Amino acid sequence: MQDLDSIQNVDFTRNYKRMWPFVKPYWFRALLAVLLSIPIGALDAVVAWALKPYMDVVLAGKADHSPLFIPLLIIGFTTFQGMLNYFATYLNAWVGVKINHDLKKALFNKLIDFETSFYDKTTSGSVVQRFASDADAACTGLLDNLKLFVSRLCSSLALIAVLIYNSWQLSIIAIVVLICALLPLAQLKRRIKSFVIRSVLEGSKVYSVYNETFAGNKTISSYNLKKKMFGRFEDYLKVLFKLSMKVTQKTAWLTPVMHIVVSIGIAAVIGYGSYLIINGTITAGNFVSFITALIMLYGPIKGIGKNFSAVQLSFLAIERVFSLLEQPVKIKNKRGAKPLDKIKKDIEFNDVWFEYNEGAPVLKGINLKVKAGTTIALVGNSGGGKTTIVNLLPRFYDVNKGSIKIDGVDVRDLKLESLRENIAVVFQDNFLFSGTIKENILMGKEDATDAQIEKALSMAYLDEFVAGLENGLDTEIGERGCSLSGGQKQRLAIARAFVKDAPVVILDEATSALDNKAEAIVQKAIDNLMKNRTVFVIAHRLSTVQNADKIVVLNDGEIVEEGKHENLLEVENGAYRALYNAQFKTRPESGKKAS
């Protein structure tokens, strides 16, 4: 959130420049909408202006022709103004929604481009807040307010012209009073900015609570966290309440103060105006027209004040939107990146260092060579860095030092899409999309044939389960696959990886949620899958990794042993042997007790 704090000065021209690419495709319509606001605003003055000849002609009894044309003129102008207004509003909404959607598309593109580390540091609440609400605030603020601002400004200018036309002496009083009333507005932005920034931060926390309540509802129930969650929610709302009251405190005095200043102005005008009529400087018509224009002026002027604070808010939103849009994506295609078509020789980790947080290396000088077509198993203590190693291969993260090369080419010099196309991953915690089983498998390969899907299903030991379902492959699995069991979810993820048919396969605890029978079958399927592929298997259950061409034992970010199962078992005091003994010596005994 450091980028929020760094917003010190809201720069008007810079913000309009930043928005320009989004306005550009629609500039003509946008301009038309703004231009239409000019007559809409200016026509307000017609009514006030028309009162003077009307008053003078009718009240002074100087009518030598029927004054009927003046009321008709007023109706005519107002109708014309109304039509223009409709057209301008329509145009404005059209342009506004278009720009809003383009901005959201750009933001969404950025969001899906961002590397994994962005998501590590960002909450779901702030994603909703900053990628959706801020885009709305940015657009509504700018366009609607620009249109209203122009029409109010024109209306004010036209009404001021009517004032001056009627009496320059009274106009001076009125204008001085108006300036006094407007002065405090200039201060407004600085006063409320820090509160607005904090409101956004706190607001995103509220969204996060909603999300966590949704995703974590079982944990909340089982640990009786309802009160605690509610308390947290209430606390955030309290903070928001205080903040919005602070903003109100800072802004609400404006309107009454303006009212008072304006009433003083009107009083002064009436007093001095009566004197001017008596000594014959102005006519009664001048006076009525003047007062009408002055009262009518109050609306648009006050509106401009509102516009002004709304534009402030939208500029702050624009700052936040562009701080995201301009944030560089760290993991992307290099210029001249080459495509990866097939892995012929090997994958090589050279002195790879990696840290998630500065100063806390998770991988410390990993050297590893994996021949194409072989299987390598990663075992070792929990938190040792196994998942981290395989995360570096598809570039979810980039190494801090050293390199990972495929057939001698650094993965950072490869086209990202082609690199990822070549790697199928079954994660430790797999994400399934809402939709049907079939749709989820097709995520692995968009154009998979039915035969390929069937094969993936049977390879993942999922065919029996699917056959037993009323709707078969078209069964909806709910958000995140919530209507499936843990093992079924895992097998669906395996099927999705199978169907991708990629030359490199990463299986991170892929069979951990399966029963022994299922595991044995899936293991066979995985053995099939492994043929002619380069495979990284991570497993705590050593039975699944015994057949690997090479087993690597990783402890606290360092490779402590590597070799074949049989050879590693022979190492006196070896790490693998210790792991193995811990698993297999105790198991048979406890098994005996149970039977």
Ligand SMILES: Nc1ncnc2c1ncn2[C@@H]1O[C@H](COP(=O)(O)OP(=O)(O)OP(=O)(O)O)[C@@H](O)[C@H]1O
């Ligand atoms: N996104 C992250 N941000 C910060 N630290 C992380 C992140 N992911 C993992 N770590 C830390 O990095 C270390 C290695 O984690 P990793 O997931 O690679 O371990 P692992 O060997 O796969 O463990 P397990 O067998 O439990 O899955 C751990 O200490 C973990 O706390």
Ligand SMILES: [Mg+2]
């Ligand atoms: Mg792991």
